[in-house]
Amino acid sequence: MVKAVIFDLDDTLYREKDFVEGAFKYVCKYLSMQYELNFGKLYEDINDILKKHGRGSIFNILCKKYNIAEDISTLVNIYRNSLPQIDLYEDAANFFKKYSGKYSFGIITDGKASVQWNKIGLLNLKKYVDGIIVTDDYGKKYWKPNSFVYLKMAQYFECRPEECLYIGDNPNKDFIGARAIGMNTIRIIRKSGDHMNTFLDSSKEADFNINSMDKLQNIIENRM
Ligand SMILES: [Mg+2]
Structure with missing residues (x-):
């Protein structure tokens, strides 16, 4: 579950x-x-x-x-x-609106801490997401794929890693640390993105792939 x-x-x-x-x-x-x-x-x-x-x-x-x-x-x-205009993908916004308050949501993101927090503010994500980890706040060595941040998130939600699902787009780092501690993983392959054409050894890839968060609804409703 x-x-x-x-x-x-x-x-x-x-x-x-x-x-x-x-x-x-x-x-x-x-x-x-x-x-x-x-x-x-x-x-x-x-x-x-x-x-x-x-x-x-x-x-x-x-x-x-x-x-x-x-x-x-x-x-x-x-x-x-800078504070440019950015918006959630439509499927992401719909997903959060539909499930907000019903389930626990978290974010784990790499990148310069101040910039990532700016983006989180610009996207108004605190409205929907309970647990936010900007890995850079812990230092560069804790960036993904370090398992530490995934464990930290599971602890935050007071659940076991197997009870967590991590969704990301970059097989170079998103799924390795999550899988190492037993989290479920899903890769989203969108129409644009730096990693949309990157396909690695199955040990680094997610458990399975989707191309829209609309597909996530079935998974969540069946497994949560
Ligand atoms: Mg990414």
């Missing part, structure tokens, strides 16, 4: 790219004002850099391209403190 349903955040409950693109707009707005540059062109370029080079040194590449001697940490702070 499953008593608590625990979710990953990015690309599981909302589209992470919406946050990234929204935060980029804050950075581009700053640069356009500071250096009298065209906002639209900056925004196009920063998205191109993300596509070509991935995350990591986007702001360095952008500043180099425009020959700007900007302090990169200023841009990183603007990005991290």
Whole structure:
């Protein structure tokens, strides 16, 4: 019997790219004002850099391209403190509305703590979710797939790991630590997301896959 349903955040409950693109707009707005540059062109370029080079040194590449001697940490702070408009996926919002108050819900999310808490606030998740763990609050070594945070969540709900269900999108880290302590796992494969095309050894994958949280309703109603 499953008593608590625990979710990953990015690309599981909302589209992470919406946050990234929204935060980029804050950075581009700053640069356009500071250096009298065209906002639209900056925004196009920063998205191109993300596509070509991935995350990591986007702001360095952008500043180099425009020959700007900007302090990169200023841009990183603007990005991290930005508050763009983001929304829960429709199926996630429907799910929470339908089951809120009836079941226990949790979130375990990796990423810079202040940014993840910002996202949780922007998505108004405290309205629906009882237990929230931002792994970074414990330190980088406690990020997923470390089992510690999953155990911590089970303790919070006062249930055994086998009575918990973890739902995430990234087989590189979402299910390993959960499965190691005996949690049930489900992978959500949405139409977009960094990991939608990643398929790993079955030991790292979830017990099974779904493509919408609408499918979760049957599982919950049959197992809870
Ligand atoms: Mg994720």
